[in-house]
Amino acid sequence: MNNDTPAPGPAKRQREVISTDSVFGAPCWVSLTSRDLRTTEDFYSAVLGWRWRSVRLGDHFRIALADGVPVAGIAAVAAMWQMAVAWTPYFAVQNADEAVARARERGGTPAVGPLSFPPGRAALLADRDGAIFGIWEGQLVSNWEIWRRAAPTYIRLHTRDAFDSAIFYGEVLGWASERQGCCEVEYVGGEVVLRSRGDAVARIDSGAVEAAPDPTVRPHWQVHFAVGDVGECARAAEKHGGSVLQEKDTEAVLRDPDGAQFTVTVRPLLP
Template sequence: MNHDVRPTSATKDVLSTHSVFGAPCWVSLTSRDQKATEEFYTAVLGWEWQSAKLGDRFRVALADGTPVAGIAAVASMWQMAVAWTPYFAVPSADEAVARAQERGGTTAVGPLSFPPGRAALLADRDGATFGIWEGELVADWESWREAQPAFIRLHTRDAFDAAIFYGEVFEWASDRPGCCEVRYEGGEVVLRSRGDVVARIESGALGSAPDPSIRPHWQVHFAVADVAACARAAEVHGGSVLSKGLEEAVLRDPDGAQFTVTSRRER
């Protein structure tokens, strides 16, 4: 997880993972070519960039001045897949990792200390990769949600089985104040935090499919004003359009990372 902006002490309690636990709180991209990645997402999503405290290979993307995503140009060096990964806020990284492992998940990295918090990278029992974050958030959670990420969607083998796994790991629908609400709506499992839809889980992915876009994975959706313009910019700047509709398009960046742009009207 990439960081650059520290909240003030006056807002620390409001911005901690204790206040939004179990909900997505950040998204991060592993890439090979930092310069090409920045140029692509600037052209497609209008992002600006600032340095991160973790080193030269790490950058923070800004949308209208608000930190919205982290970029880590470490895919080749660390032999990691090029992909977007969502991070979920947890009160305790150690406890969340233990719960995931007890339920058949695996841990790839961590928990490791990344001041002002701790992070880990995991996979659920169907192989979908996700991260967890304990500590102060990079930006105010509501400002981050409004700035660009619309929501995340898990494409998985069995939505109900996945909802049970994540629900137990992140204590969804528990008695704890501030926990996420889970409901089955329109053929999907829908996750809400503070009344907002923050994640969806749908069945149908194939665990043994040769195409990674068909295997279980989390897909990050970014809210944009003009879906068609984003799709055109992606193609002009070395990316590709996997599918496109009036309100949504699935894009792939030059490194191969897949993401979705969604019309702000559909949030």
């Protein structure tokens, strides 16, 4: 399969959704901070089949492509900028400055930005329990529908109090508001489920929603990538310097050579 050139159909559809106004409040991108670019490229090429594209930000940055579709950003700056090695989800917002202000007012911590990264603006924040997330305002890197089906299935927040976290993110990102096109929130099976256009795009889990907050949980967002064969990905991770933290028939939690954790999940049947 040639992963470097998008098929004509998807490339045309990528222009249909062009900005965060269309999917505000929903996850719209994921990025990884790593230590070594070559090691990162080799690992994720072997495990997820990705190809790579350079970007104007410099030699330490790459865009990952799945079947020609941009699906993730890689920044090999963890050592240089003394940042943690981790996957970070970005949520679409209509106004980055307003979203950062709302996060600060509700006990969150702005870490970086908003900064201009044409064709948009980005900021990195921590919620009031310390989980790191990003926001993005402007033109989307990929058509949102195609991006979700190309690699990420959804993201999950592991936190101490799912209900409290849902309130924080809902107020910062405009979930379940009266604005047209906002994300919907529901409680299913002891977790908070975020839906955009009917699809589950994020989950918040702390055990049963009614349970007392768990002080032992270190809050963090976990990115779930869709794959055809979970076992094959797990073996590839071990072979290329990573490790398998947990493995089931339908999903596995993996760690890359730099220590970043992510989950591979059997690709769902999507229309």
